[in-house]
Amino acid sequence: MDVIIENLPTYLSGFGTTILLLIVSGLAALVIGTIVAAMRISPVATLRTVATVYTEVVRNTPLTLVLIFCAFVLPYLGSRMPYFVAAIIALSVYTSPFVAEALRSGINGVPVGQAEAARSVGLGFRQTVSLVILPQAFRMTIPPLINVFIALTKNTSVAGGFFVIELFAVGKQLANDNGDAVIPILLGVATFYLIITVPLGLLAVQLERKWVVQR
Amino acid sequence: MSNASVLFDAPGPRARALSRTLSVITAVLVIGGLLWMFLVLNSPKESGDITLPGMFDESRWDIFANPEVWTFIGQGVWNTLRAALVASVLAVALGVVLSLLRSARNPWIRIPTAVVIEFFRGMPVLLMMLFILLVFSTGDYWAVVGALAIYNGALIGEALRAGLAALPRGQREAALSLGMRQLQSKMLVEFPQAFRQMLPIIVAQLVVLLKDTSLGFIVGYPELLRTTMNNLSSFYGNRYLFPLWVVTFLIYLAMNLSLSWFARWLSRRTASRYRPSGKGGPPVDPTQGMLVAEAMADANRSGSSTGDVAPGSRP
Numbered sequence: 001m002d003v004i005i006e007n008l009p010t011y012l013s014g015f016g017t018t019i020l021l022l023i024v025s026g027l028a029a030l031v032i033g034t035i036v037a038a039m040r041i042s043p044v045a046t047l048r049t050v051a052t053v054y055t056e057v058v059r060n061t062p063l064t065l066v067l068i069f070c071a072f073v074l075p076y077l078g079s080r081m082p083y084f085v086a087a088i089i090a091l092s093v094y095t096s097p098f099v100a101e102a103l104r105s106g107i108n109g110v111p112v113g114q115a116e117a118a119r120s121v122g123l124g125f126r127q128t129v130s131l132v133i134l135p136q137a138f139r140m141t142i143p144p145l146i147n148v149f150i151a152l153t154k155n156t157s158v159a160g161g162f163f164v165i166e167l168f169a170v171g172k173q174l175a176n177d178n179g180d181a182v183i184p185i186l187l188g189v190a191t192f193y194l195i196i197t198v199p200l201g202l203l204a205v206q207l208e209r210k211w212v213v214q215r
Numbered sequence: 216m217s218n219a220s221v222l223f224d225a226p227g228p229r230a231r232a233l234s235r236t237l238s239v240i241t242a243v244l245v246i247g248g249l250l251w252m253f254l255v256l257n258s259p260k261e262s263g264d265i266t267l268p269g270m271f272d273e274s275r276w277d278i279f280a281n282p283e284v285w286t287f288i289g290q291g292v293w294n295t296l297r298a299a300l301v302a303s304v305l306a307v308a309l310g311v312v313l314s315l316l317r318s319a320r321n322p323w324i325r326i327p328t329a330v331v332i333e334f335f336r337g338m339p340v341l342l343m344m345l346f347i348l349l350v351f352s353t354g355d356y357w358a359v360v361g362a363l364a365i366y367n368g369a370l371i372g373e374a375l376r377a378g379l380a381a382l383p384r385g386q387r388e389a390a391l392s393l394g395m396r397q398l399q400s401k402m403l404v405e406f407p408q409a410f411r412q413m414l415p416i417i418v419a420q421l422v423v424l425l426k427d428t429s430l431g432f433i434v435g436y437p438e439l440l441r442t443t444m445n446n447l448s449s450f451y452g453n454r455y456l457f458p459l460w461v462v463t464f465l466i467y468l469a470m471n472l473s474l475s476w477f478a479r480w481l482s483r484r485t486a487s488r489y490r491p492s493g494k495g496g497p498p499v500d501p502t503q504g505m506l507v508a509e510a511m512a513d514a515n516r517s518g519s520s521t522g523d524v525a526p527g528s529r530p
Binding site for chain 2: 039043044056057058060062063064068069070073076077115125128129155156158161174186189201
């Protein structure tokens with residue numbers, strides 16, 4: 001326990017980097033994912049194909065492979081960026097198809113009957129989408145999206161293996177320095193991850209309970 | 216909502232022409248972009264005084280003519296598959312045990328199990344690998360397999376628990392009224408149904424597990440990624456970095472896509488067998504499926520609903 005308190009500043013700086021990674025790549029993934037999701041439901045066939053291929057390919061690539069590309073292969077190809085930026089790019093690209101799938105499944109989850117009913121009542125395209133479809137799709141989208149961000153939180157640890165000094169890398173370093181207190185140090189690291197993931201998970205379950213049963 | 220054409224009137228000739236034009240324009244843009252990338256990668260690069268050959272130059276790919284390189288890569292693939300296979304078996308076994316403990320009637324068993332599951336679910340797998348590696352000093356293989364088994368076991372356990380809770384209450388009541396004991400009803404009646412219902416989600420989770428074996432790269436287990444990107448690339452030198460990456464990427468894609476297709480096929484098959492009327496199968500996406508199952512479980516708990524709402528009706 002003492003080891004944790006002694007090294008609390010180190011922990012906190014690692015935790016800060018983790019949070020920064022989470023927020024920046026989360027936002028970037030949200031932007032890319034929304035674009036991909038919009039492409040997937042667009043009426044233009046080529047856009048749909050491109051988005052589908054992108055989703056399938058990126059979803060089936062391990063994050064470590066994406067990170068290796070951004071951290072080792074890109075510099076060899078001539079890019080000059082710090083490892084932190086490389087990690088953010090890799091994490092956002094890797095997370096974006098999951099965001100797109102969550103959004104798409106939310107929209108697809110609204111029964112066709114809802115749209116049919118809205119149309120037959122005489123609502124136009126804009127009204128149907130904004131008054132009937134989106135409010136329902138939104139509810140079905142938020143809980144899976146939160147789950148995507150929980151996964152992203154855990155995935156930021158992989159960046160620790162690629163020269164980004166975040167929580168995992170800090171833990172590894174501290175464990176190397178204090179060989180006699182490995183267990184408390186790593187449990188400390190775990191606690192910091194749980195501080196983010198557990199409340200988010202509870203929030204997702206809560207929102208799901210509140211929203212889905214109503215329909 | 217899978218059919219977007221409900222939203223607007225059928226497109227007339229002008230809208231269709233517009234859509235076609237846009238289609239062609241995007242196709243041209245995408246192909247042009249890919250071509251541009253290919254050309255940039257392929258162009259020789261000046262570095263100081265020497266000119267490096269382009270990325271698709273023969274001199275960068277010649278190692279793949281050597282059969283020994285392929286034996287080496289094959290060894291890496293085998294190590295990846297071996298770890299994934301053992302970890303999947305252990306994870307499913309652990310998941311079954313955890314789900315049974317988690318749905319036990321005794322709160323002294325149920326609540327600690329829930330805490331344990333939450334603990335392992337909220338932690339990065341990589342951290343668990345490091346923990347096993349440093350604390351139990353088991354070597355890299357068991358660090359990878361152990362961490363993957365525990366993490367995915369917790370996730371599968373939670374999925375199975377949700378599947379158990381989502382079953383219609385009548386199943387259990389019927390079993391009890393036939394004179395079965397609690398445990399008999401659980402093992403003979405409820406669990407087989409929950410397992411079948413959750414099978415697509417479990418297989419989808421196993422795809423994630425296969426992908427996560429690549430974390431062995433960081434803890435030093437010689438799986439595919441470490442074999443190619445570390446051992447081979449340091450043996451043959453940096454100029455093979457890009458080709459080796461491309462080959463690794465393609466191998467992973469082949470492995471994961473075939474497993475994903477299997478998951479999807481399985482999900483369609485179970486869907487058509489158990490719910491002949493429902494068109495859409497249960498969701499393949501693990502988290503989505505979990506949420507649906509949880510919602511069903513809640514509906515069961517809260518009302519007189521007999522649970523005849525097929526989960527498949529909500530894709």
